[in-house]
Amino acid sequence: MxxxxxxxxxxxxxxxxxxxxxxxxxxxxxxxxxxxxxxxxxxxxxxxxxxxxxxxxxxxxxxxxxxxxxxxxxxxxxxxxxxxxxxxxxxxxxxxxxxxxxxxxxxxxxxxxxxxxxxxxxxxxxxxxxxxxxxxxxxxxAIPIMHTLGNGLAGNKFVALYGVLNGTCNYILTRMAAEGLTYDQALAEARELGYAEADPTYDVKGIDAAIKLVILANTIWNNGASLDRVDITGIDRLTNDALRLAEEKDCTIRLIAEAFPERGVLRVSPRIIRKDHPLVFEGTLNAITLETDMAGEITLIGKGAGxxxxxxxxxxxxxxxxxxxxxx
Amino acid sequence: MKLEMKDSPGQLVSALQPISEVGGNIIAVIHQRDLSSREDTLGVQIVLEIAESRLTDLVSMIKERGVNILRIGKDRLLYKQTVIMIGHLMHTDLSDTVDRIDCTGFAEVTALDLAMPAINEPSSARLTIKSVSKKDMDAALDILRDVAKTKKLLIIEPLEGELV
Structure with a gap:
């Protein structure tokens, strides 16, 4: 029809x-x-x-x-x-x-x-x-997260959520780790490639990721989440030394949005994360990991913009x- | 700790039983025959968690059962966590920052790697913190977060639930 x-x-x-x-x-x-x-x-x-x-x-x-x-x-x-x-x-x-x-x-x-x-x-x-x-x-x-939540995983209890919800930040962190670029150099490169806005504040301060976290939290838990209740730290103070120090431990740093409803935690912050973790990938991709009671852990990865x-x-x-x- | 016992049925069980009686938690039992040892004895290494105050009781209970304790190695700090700090670490008295953890008695900074770029640029450090228990680790990290707030340092922690 x-x-x-x-x-x-x-x-x-x-x-x-x-x-x-x-x-x-x-x-x-x-x-x-x-x-x-x-x-x-x-x-x-x-x-x-x-x-x-x-x-x-x-x-x-x-x-x-x-x-x-x-x-x-x-x-x-x-x-x-x-x-x-x-x-x-x-x-x-x-x-x-x-x-x-x-x-x-x-x-x-x-x-x-x-x-x-x-x-x-x-x-x-x-x-x-x-x-x-x-x-x-x-x-x-493009990630079908809402269809997954509403249909594919219907009936599951969602215990926690982790996500890489901002491709601009992921790109900048990838480049800082791979090439030893400074934050400013990596941001300039992201701008040249059209991955970052002229005013990148919303992206690099973690606000864009926090808004998406609020939408996810309200969709899953209907818990009245709002932006002012998200604990937000951006990536704009990160140094390439910090990424190198993480690399020495087979880890890297990614901007991760997290929700733990039982403790009332809604947070966006740069975290040290093992390089073999499913949320570590290069470039502008996005990903969301859901911890559920029946399906266990599920990670969806895909193009976050475009x-x-x-x-x-x-x-x-x-x-x-x-x-x-x-x-x- | 490393135990030496007779190689006869039931010996290992009778050596392990007192551990639960004093409220200890067995983490690992490593059991191997050492060719150089006396033929009728068996070497076993046990890794366990136990309140320090109960250790003497445990040792005497095990000895009563005819088990010989060869060596007791104590490592109080079983939990390890790595964090990265960014900011003006030297100007804000890095040794004071470390002391605030060390003086708790339940957690210590056991390693520190520092990268200092040009003067006046923020420096970065990787700290390894060890603690007696997970609860103590959480308390130590709370202290560090408070210190970071007053000293305007950025703390990057591992993803929740992941030990790095």
């Missing part, structure tokens, strides 16, 4: 989603799109290639149609909310999502801000309206919805 989606946000993730919908035969049509300045609505399905071509000039569509209008007026089953994250307020994404849920529309998002701040509120509202909120793409890029990789998570959520609930 064909599923109709409206896509908000045409940055790297939004464009990746549109490209994959256009290129692959997924039975998904796009009935609305909006970027920060313009929008388009077509109940019979937009010409995606035309939208992507128009976007190259700066605007995807008509400046008289706002994102707000697309959310409130367009005919769609699933709102794909992929606008830039505001970790402080979660806006305007949070309002768009609520508006769509009120209209009885499902939500698929990659937006960490509103999910880390308002997950319970959004889920409660969605339950009331009989729709789903799916956010696979908020944590671990336009098409994130599109994979979003499309997985859209197709989950279309196969599990009836779209109007």
């Amino acid at each position: 064909t599923v109709k989606v409206a896509v908000l946000g045409l940055g790297s993730v939004g464009k990746g989603v549109l490209e994959m919908i256009a290129r692959k035969d997924l039975d998904i049509i796009v009935t609305g799109v909006a970027d920060s300045k313009s929008g388009l609505i077509d109940p019979s399905g937009l010409d995606i290639d035309a939208v992507l071509t128009a976007k190259k000039t700066g605007r995807c569509g008509d400046t008289s149609i706002s994102a707000n209008e697309v959310v409130s007026r367009a005919d769609y089953d699933v709102l794909v909310e992929v606008t830039p994250t505001d970790a402080g307020s979660g806006e305007p994404a949070h309002s768009y999502m609520k508006m769509a849920i009120e209209r009885g529309k499902h939500i698929v998002t990659s937006n960490k801000g509103p999910i880390s701040l308002h997950l319970k509120e959004l889920k409660d509202l969605a339950n009331e309206k009989g729709v789903l909120v799916r956010y696979e793409a908020t944590v671990g890029g 336009s098409i990789e994130t599109a994979s998570a979003i499309i997985g959520d859209i197709l989950f919805i279309s196969s599990h609930v009836r779209c109007n």
Whole structure:
């Protein structure tokens, strides 16, 4: 059955989603799109290639149609909310999502801000309206962690969680260990390769990893975790000497996000870790290890970022919805 | 400790029994025939945890059973943990930092590797801490975390549950 989606946000993730919908035969049509300045609505399905071509000039569509209008007026089953994250307020994404849920529309998002701040509120509202909120793409890029938690490992008790949730930090630490680069040199290299933002604060101070940890903790334990309750230490004070001292003991240093619900521990910090540990790998990959009562220990590793990789998570959520609930 | 006993049935059991009677915990029993030893005796090495105050009792109980104790090696500090510290370690009195652990009586810094780059740059050190028990190790690390906070040092610990 064909599923109709409206896509908000045409940055790297939004464009990746549109490209994959256009290129692959997924039975998904796009009935609305909006970027920060313009929008388009077509109940019979937009010409995606035309939208992507128009976007190259700066605007995807008509400046008289706002994102707000697309959310409130367009005919769609699933709102794909992929606008830039505001970790402080979660806006305007949070309002768009609520508006769509009120209209009885499902939500698929990659937006960490509103999910880390308002997950319970959004889920409660969605339950009331009989729709789903799916956010696979908020944590671990292409890694199907939410599907694993919600379906594959359903019924397990989760005792602990460890993760490498920020590819930028993992890249920097890998390079410091392998080449003896200083932190500043490795950061400069990560920037050149496009792995780090111009302002890398969120990544290197551990905040991005902490936001993802909050989302995981709330998903697994529904324990009201919030960013201000995470004990956060970044990697920006690490020296290459420290990595060498770890190497001498067949260990290395990685930025690890950890949750131990029974002790109320939520922490992101650089840790000394054996080189043969499953969470030690090179480059920008992400990984999550879950300790469970039935399945034992499970580690998922995969690409933590990237336009098409994130599109994979979003499309997985859209197709989950279309196969599990009836779209109007 | 290394025990020497007669090579006859039941000897090993009777040598081990007193250990549990005094509340000791057997970690390993290494049992090998030493060709150079007298033919009717058997050498056994036992690694165990026991409260220091009960050691004399244990020795006399084992001796009563006709088992000869050849040697007792004491290593109080069975738990080992490695941490890395980064910061102005010398300016913030590294020997005081180490003393704060050593003066506890239940934990000691047994090795320290220090890397000092250019003057005024933060230095890095790897500390090996040994303690009597896991609880003592946790207490020692708590002290170190407090010291690090006041001296503005960064402490990097091993992944929880992993002994490095």
